[in-house]
Each structure stands twice: as C-alpha cells, then as structure tokens.
Amino acid sequence: MAAKTLKIDGRQVSAAEDTTVLDAAAEAGIRIPTLCHLEGVYDAGACRLCLVEVAGTAKLLPACTTLVAEGMEVVTQSDRLRRYRRMTLELLLAERNHVCAVCVANGHCELQSLASEHGIDHVRYDYRFPRWGVDATHPRFGLDHNRCILCTRCVRVCWHIEGAGTKNVAGRGAKSFIIDDLNQPWGDSESCTSCGKCVLACPTGALFDRGSTVGEMERDRTKLEFIVNAREKKQWIVSE
C-alpha cells in the first residue's frame, strides 16, 4: 500500500493511502474536534464538526470522510473553522431540547464538553423547542429524542458491531429521528438483543440506562473499540 505525504497545519505527515485526514492528524498528534466519529465503527460525516480547509478547494471538507492525498495541504485550525464549528454546535443546541443542568449526561456529555471548549456561553439562534418524547418502553434503557443530535453512532454500532440492526433513522432533515425496527416502541423490538452498545456509544444523554439521575450516565466508550479489536485481530483467541 502506497504511502502519501501531506501537510497538516504546516507539518509534514505521511500516511497509508486509505487513511482519513482525521486519522492521519491524530497519528501526528493533531486533534480535530469530532462528535459523530467513534473508534470502532465506520464514519458517517454527520456532525460536520471535523471540517478542515484543504488547499485548492473552496469547500470545507469533513476530516473523518476525506482520504489523504499526495501533496495535500490541510489546515485544522483557523478563525473561519472556529466560526463554523461554533455555529455547528450552536445549531445542534438550538435544534432540540438540551437542558444540561438536569440531564443524565451532565458532566459526561461530548456535546457539552465541545460547547464549553468552544466558549459557547449562549446560543445566538432561536431555540426551536420541538415536541419530542421519551421512549422508556425498554426494560433497561431509555431513548430521549430531545437530547439526540442524530450522529447515528447508535445505528452504526447496532448494525456493525452487534449486528442486530435494530436502530435506524426515519424522517428527513431536522425531523429525522432514531427508530427501533419498523418504528415501534423499543420495548417491543424483536431484533434488539439488549446489549447496550448503543447506550455506550451515545455522545449525549439521548440514550441512557433507565433510572439514571442527573449526571449519572458515565460511559466507557473505549469498550466498543476493545470489542472490535478483539474480534478483528482475534486478540483473545489463541491458535494452535
């Protein structure tokens, strides 16, 4: 496999040809903010937080789904990017009903951490206050659509790690929402194995263990990567 050499933030970097800009940057110790990206599953490019500037194209490109190319010049930090990232986060906060103070994920939420990192102390856009409900029909887990940012991490772990294919997305645009099976109550789903990987994957308080109270949803997301590595690299299987 051919290696590509490129510049990220002025630094010479070399990476295998099927590497994403996000991974190449991470390898070089350059952190690009992400929200929908999750180690262990493929990227969807849903959140637009990892947008970077690439010389020669006027458009901003998502680092998680853009592959490295020979001679590519990438900028990950600029005033323009910070402006866009901030705007993206504000739009996510305005789109649904995020109330950090009383959220089960308070203090352990990736959206909250990024907002704080980007200095968001208020949102410039009108909150939309949509009417979304909570699905608490599953005996162990709950889904609060109010806190969902449609990153689809739960869908991807359900299909590609657990292989159950329970979670999916219905609707379009801002009215999209996470469904179970054919849009039935989660508790009635026949495909759900109750493995809890979707709950582990969720970056906000949208998916939670039932009975959780404020700030109690701490998740160990490295578990998902651990499972994938264990499976793909057969880490625990000793062959003769």
Add this chain to the structure above:
Amino acid sequence: MAKRIVIDPVTRIEGHAKISIFLDDAGQVADAQFHVVEFRGFEKFCEGRPYSEMPGITARICGICPVSHLLASARAGDAIMAVAIPPAADKLRRLMNLGQILQSHALSFFNLSAPDFLLGWDTPPAERNVFGLIAAHPELARAGIRLRQFGQEIIEILGGKKIHPAWGVPGGVRSALTEEGRDRIRAWLPEAFATVATGFELFRRTLETHREEAFIFGNFPSLFMGLVAADGTWEHHGGKLRFTDSSGSVIADHIDPADYLEYIGESVQKDSYLKSPYFKALGLPGGMYRVGPLARLNVCERMGVPRADAELRLFRQQGHGAVTSSFLYHQARLIEMLAAVELIERGLEDPDLFSRDLRAEAGVNSPRGVGASEAPRGTLFHDYTVDRDGLLKKVNLIVATGQNNLAMNRTVAQIARHFVRGDQIPEPMLNRIEHGIRCYDPCLSCSTHAFGQMALEVRLIGPDGSVRREVTRE
C-alpha cells in the same frame, strides 16, 4: 392618579410580589391581598419526563431550598417503586435535610430579618440590609453567614455540591458519608451552638423592643399543619401529618401524607399565581392553616433533644394552646436551628452513615407516588402519576409558601389596618409590610433576598376599584 404597569407573567424568577390594599368608603383598610405574579410552569413541563429525573429537575425550582424538593421528589419516586429504602439512605437523607433547614433558617434570621431588628424600621432601605448589618454588627453578620455555610457544607459533603446536588434519588441516595466528612461536620458543632445562642439572645432583646410587632404581625387564630413522628415528636422527614387549631387541640392526626388530597383543598385566587390550600373539613375561611417553623412547633409535643426542648417550653409561654403570632416564626426558626444542630451532633455517631447499601432498585410498581418532607418553610408535597414506563402523566406540587398564602394575606391586612391612615403609604409602613411577609420567609423572595429587600409593589385601592396610590420598590 398612579399609573399601573402590568408585567404578566413575569417568568422564571423567584422574587416578585405585589400587594393590594383595599380601602372602604371611610378610607379605612378593608382588606389586603398578596399576589405572586410569577409563573413558572414546572407542573406542566415535567409531564413526559421519567420520574427518576424529577429530583434533579424539581431541585431547580429553588436555589435556597433545592434539597427540600430533591428529597420530597425522591420520596415520591420511592412510592412509585413501592420500596422501603435502605435504613442508611433514610438516615443520610435526614442528615442532609437538617443541613438544609439550618442553612435556610440561618439565612432568614441572621441575614434577612436581623437588619430589621437591629437597624430599625425607619432606616432607609439602602442601609437596612445585610450590608448595613455588616457595617453595624460585623461579628453577628459574619456568625450568621458562617452558620449558613455550615449547613451548606453538610449538603456539599454528602451531595458533592452546595446548591442543586443530584444526590437524593428514587430508592435512596447516591453516596454515603465519609469519615473525613463526618470529622469536618463535627468540627463545626461548637461554633454552630454558639451562633444559635447569639441568635436567641438577639431575639430576646428584639422581643422587648418589638412588643407591638409581636402583637400585630400576623397574630390571629388559624390551624397549623406539620409532620410529626409516631410519638408526636418534632419531625422533618418522614412521619405523619397532624393538624392542630389555635387552642392547641389536635383536629386531625396520623394522616399519611399520600392522602393529603382528602384533607387539603386548593382555592385559586384570580390575581395570583399562588394557589391557596385550606383544610377541607372546615372550608374557607375557617380552614386557613399555617405551615413552617411556627406550625411545626405548634403541632409537635416535643423537639426530642434537650436544649431545644427547654427553648420550646419558653416559646409556648407566649400562647394559650398554640402560639399564634407570625412574628414568632423567627423564634421558632431559632429553636429549629438549635434542634438541627443537636440532632446532627447525635446522628453523626451512627455507623450506618458509612454504609454501602444505599439504593433500592425496582421498576414502576405503583402508578402514583406522593412524597412529603418538611422544607424550611413548611410541608412540601410532590405528587406524581406515571404511565407503566415511569413517564410522568401528572405532577402536583404543593409548596410551603402556597400553604401560607392565606395567612400572609391576613398578616398584610392586619399590619395595613394598623399603620395605614387614608391613602398615604409612608416608607416605614412599607418596611413593616415587607417584614410581615418576611416572617414567613416566603420562597418567592429568594432572588431579591440577597439585597435585604423584596421587589415590592403596594397599591391602595378605593371602594370604586380605583388605584388611589401605588408605591413600587425594585
């Protein structure tokens, strides 16, 4: 003619009140009304939320007494799960509630009311506040602030933070006391006892100079309601409801708080967002009852701790049966502070406080749960109805300040009758009305409390309904 400005509703605040005083044809005070013009809508917007989130959400109702809501809500959750919580969890909740009562009472007495006692009615409002107190009596002001700090630290040691801890949960609590935490609490006790003693001394002197106030600031017969233990001892968390009348006779007893609707009716005033609960069997106006420190001391038989019991005996000498002057809420608050410090001292030795069995687990086993607890200002009820998945279908919160609403109206009328002549409202009169309300330490004044005065609007209304005079202080 005064101009009337209406802000309707003033949302998401805790401290806006309005008072209307009605005059008869002779220019004498006929009636008075205390209006709460804030609208917050918690009961409505909690619908659809999981009951497990309610302690955290309802704690946000107030920054002074979040623990009261937290614990009442957790108890409602216990009832929905239909579990008996681990004994350690109950003891820990009690410890936190004592810290809550202590810090809130300390704030009310030393920082908010003491300026009235020590600086006088006629001092300009700009000086008659906690800053004026700090200038004139720095040691007392400091001691009061530190006593509040003690209560707040108990809350922080248990719940991780002073305000809005999310520690009380349906089924129990999230963490136990540590030995280091116990030692920190214990180290405060001598200073706490000393400060409460200073408070008693201050109030004794105040009573000598404020005999008139003690007689006319809300001194009238009414019922009293509060929780008492099975043997009639003062209770602040758990126990059963008791109603007594102004002669001190028990008129209803051993009431499970879950049955409160059978005993308490709620009337609605057309111009206030505060509902007016009353004792159903007597209807209105006879069913007016008071809650809070004065009521709790009137309904109980003893405090259950020696020093506070000695003070309770002195307190009771001021009434025939029950103590009926709302001015003596202040003294009742001091006695409760003393009892709280004594109970904290006694409770700290219990090894259960370090237990690891803190949280019962269960699903939804009852479609409805009522949780009651004594908040600093009186009995607090959280009443939840849930669907089979534990999502709230109906929420009813009965807060202490609401239950004192009728009594506060009556108090304002009593003070107005005494001090208002014609259509003038002199500043000292405004101060006295303010204090009449402050005797009850109503929670709506939380936000403006810090400056020693409520945003207050007083209107004098003639028999034809016209506004004769309006005084506003922001």
